[in-house]
Amino acid sequence: MRPLTRAALLALILVPASASAQAPMKDVTTTTRGPTSELYIRKRPPAPEAPVLSVDLKALLTSTEKRRDDKRIEAIGLLRAFLASKPSGEARAEGTFKLAELLWEESRRVFLVRMDDYARAVEKCLVAKGECVQPKEPRIDLKDAEKLYRELHDNHPDFRRMDLVTYLIGFAAKEDNREVEAMQRFMEVINKHPGSALQGDAWMMVGEHHFATGDWTRARDAYKNVGEEAATSDLATFKVAWCEWKLGNTTQAAKDFKRVLDKAQKQEREGTDSQKRRSASLREEALEYLVVVFTEDRSISPKEVFDFLVSIDGEQYSRDVMVKVAESYAAQAEWDRSTDAYRFLIRMDPESMKSAEYQRAVVSNWTSALDVDRAQEEIKVLLVNFGPNTEWAKAQKNREALARSLETTEEL
Secondary structure (H helix, E strand, O other): OOOOOHHHHHHHHHHHHHHHHHOOHHHHOOOOOHHHHHOOOOOOOOOOOOOOOOHHHHHHHHHHHHHHHHHHHHHHHHHHHHHHOOOOHHHHHHHHHHHHHHHHHHHHHHHHHHHHHHHHHHHHHHHOOOOOOOOOOOOOOOHHHHHHHHHHHHHOOOOOOHHHHHHHHHHHHHHOOOHHHHHHHHHHHHHHOOOOOOHHHHHHHHHHHHHHOOOHHHHHHHHOOOOOOOOOHHHHHHHHHHHHHHOOOHHHHHHHHHHHHHHHHHHHHHOOHHHHHHHHHHHHHHHHHHHHHHHHOOOOOHHHHHHHHHHOOOHHHHHHHHHHHHHHHHHOOOHHHHHHHHHHHHHHOOOOHHHHHHHHHHHHHHHHOOOHHHHHHHHHHHHHHHOOOOHHHHHOOOHHHHHHHHHHHHOO
């Protein structure tokens, strides 16, 4: 590995400064690389199963990662030496910023390694036959980086990325459970850097603070300040809906959950892979909470649920919501309500392949209720309406799916 020269190091430090002099801050702002790229590292939905890599490719990736990590460690050493030579002015500020960034990245690397070890230890405990002491979940250690960001904040108030510096001090404080200080820093970003790309992130963190303490009004108001362009806009909308529900504003909550579904659909069409994964997760949660909103009021009928969804332009989600409503009632052993919901689904589209599935769910309801007579009656309905020689069967174009459905019915 070729070592970094002092000249290369100085170039590394000073290039950002010259770039910032030639462009407005919004052009040099980035939250997709560097310290901010994984601020929500513990809040992301689970990633899909990793692909199986060949031995050669694994070795190549490991080698590449090691070279990258070695370069970082070398750069950290050179930057420490550079700062020890007591540079002043812009050079010191840029050197401090770059060193803090590299230390943050190194802390994150160590944290991910420790989290991997933690996950393995938890899994080992789960499969252990005897007693097992549960491992303690690690926390990211950002003290070294935070110290440098504080130096920048206090000694170089006009630094070009003071919004980012302030935000990261707040984030480090929050990770260290210093909530009061963290909120002060996030509010400083909001109040002193109104044009910063980190406005949405700062408001999100303020909202999360109030959400964790159950202050639903202040949490909602904070989340509402997260702009549509923010990376966490969909999550903020979800949290707004949740707060409205907690505040008893069920109609508004339902409307906001519907907005989450709308955003999820858009992300699934246009978003990045990570956005698609998060949107899929939020979509499922939004559907679940819509169901909670509708099933809390026992006076609401399935048709009223449907009519409400239509009224807020959410008819496209009505089937998914109604299925979950029916399942929710069944899980609570409210067999009549569950059956009513399934019957409404059947009436929505009686020729649908799904209609047979819904009728089988009705049979399952009364079987679970140990009501043999009702179960037998519903089996007759299933055979009459969704049997092999029915109009429903003739209407099915997917003959393989029809065969599977009829086979499932036969097994009842």
